[in-house]
Amino acid sequence: MEIPEIEKIPLWVHAIKIATDPLNHLDTLGKDYGDIFTINFGSTPVVFVSNPQAIKQIFTNTKEIKSPGELNQEMALITGNQGLLQLDGSRHKHRRKLIMPAFHGVKMQAQGQRICHLTEKVMGQHLVGKTFITYPTVEDITLQVSMEVVLGLREGERYEQLKQLLPAILKYMRSPIMQITSAFPSLQQDLGRWSPWGYLMYLRQEIFQLLYAEVQERRTQADFSRTDILSELIFARDEAGESMTDEEIRDLLLSPLFAAQDATAVAITWLLYWVHRLPAVRERLLGELDSLGDSPDPMSIIQLPYLNAVCNEALRIYPTQLFTFPRRVESPTELMGYELSPKTLLMGCIYLTHQREDLYSQPKQFQPERFLERQYSPYEFLAFGGGTRGCIGAGLAVFEMKLVLATILSRYQLALVKKKPEQPKFEGLMCYPASGVKMAIRKRDNIKSVNLKTLFASA
Missing domain, CATH: 1.10.630.10 (Cytochrome P450)
Structure with missing residues (x-):
């Protein structure tokens, strides 16, 4: 099963959106493509991930993901x-x-x-x-x-x-x-x-x-x-x-x-x-x-x-x-049910993880109390x-x-x-x-x- 790929939008368009309106652009990508999606930078696919369990795997699987x-x-x-x-x-x-x-x-x-x-x-x-x-x-x-x-x-x-x-x-x-x-x-x-x-x-x-x-x-x-x-x-x-x-x-x-x-x-x-x-x-x-x-x-x-x-x-x-910081797949591995091939680059999207409503209710609101009510894992925060x-x-x-x-x-x-x-x-x-x-x-x-x-x- 292939990871959802963002539509064929020129890379310079992504660059401009990230530079001028980064958070709204990421919100749109998260809403349209979910926890995991790919952007092809030339011939190199870059997989962006905001799912905490997937981020945990990326951080801890140091054998297949470097x-x-x-x-x-x-x-x-x-x-x-x-x-x-x-x-x-x-x-x-x-x-x-x-x-x-x-x-x-x-x-x-x-x-x-x-x-x-x-x-x-x-x-x-x-x-x-x-x-x-x-x-x-x-x-x-x-x-x-x-x-x-x-x-x-x-x-x-x-x-x-x-x-x-x-x-x-x-x-x-x-x-x-x-x-x-x-x-x-x-x-x-x-x-x-x-x-x-x-x-x-x-x-x-x-x-x-x-x-x-x-x-x-x-x-x-x-x-x-x-x-x-x-x-x-x-x-x-x-x-x-x-x-x-x-x-x-x-x-x-x-x-x-x-x-x-x-x-x-x-x-x-x-x-x-x-x-x-x-x-x-x-x-x-x-x-x-x-x-x-x-x-x-x-x-x-x-x-x-x-x-x-x-x-x-x-x-x-x-x-x-x-x-x-980016990681690279060194040998075939599975992430969230998807097969990743060697040389695929992985990046955790910190912002989208912090905006997950299943972790942070009303994520756009500044509510410090949430950190008094719950202890978050290092893959959630x-x-x-x-x-x-x-x-x-x-x-x-x-x-x-x-x-x-x-x-x-x-x-x-x-x-x-x-x-x-x-x-x-x-x-x-x-x-x-x-x-x-x-x-x-x-x-x-x-x-x-x-x-x-x-x-x-x-x-």
């Missing part, structure tokens, strides 16, 4: 040829194991006070009554956190340069000129810094050189007391017991550095949008924060059940990434993907979401500037708020709900 790094080779442009996305097998597993502790447990807990402090510092730059764009404001916070967690940097010339370049390359890659350039390989020629592709190569080279220099410098310092990812990688040994090269370490830094900055900033921006669009949600959150007393520590904040539910619902309704290619920074992202929101709610009264609903815009792998979410500070509150002075004192 997730080779070569399928993510386009990302090597900004993540390097030896980054986590490009590695396979034991090398990928080993490198992921080296990086993972920095995003979990005690090491991440140590960042709690710093996140609250940075949020207050960045938000304090905005004047009462003045409009600001939420996304770049939040990105400033997550960028500084990611540079500390990944590189161990807080200050210095190299820090300032990277602080400018990292968001600059992401912004440039989302620009209309680069969207056009990316769609036409013939335009991808380096004709110097003033050409579209040449400027991208310039930004890339600047970032690569700065990171390479930081790796070399830190290797000579040999400071065992540092706990950032860069320090861990410098002293680590590969699967053969050898030290990794400076280039390997540089490439391994890039994926977590960008993920901790960009994906987290997108998630927090959507979170702030929903909380301030729905006053009842904001009031309930403030009441929950009040229950902690005057001087709660960050670890008490992140354990609040309604706060957790609100973060999950923000990630459900507009997941930062609409699809999982998969905001950060899953399996061996799940986002390594997922834990840090949710950690930041909770602390940034708690800090802002406790210190400021914000209001959305636009009355119309924020529209999603799909660029690259991310689902961004189209306007960046315009807000204004009505007034700065005295510390009522959460007394953060204790937090800031030791940050």
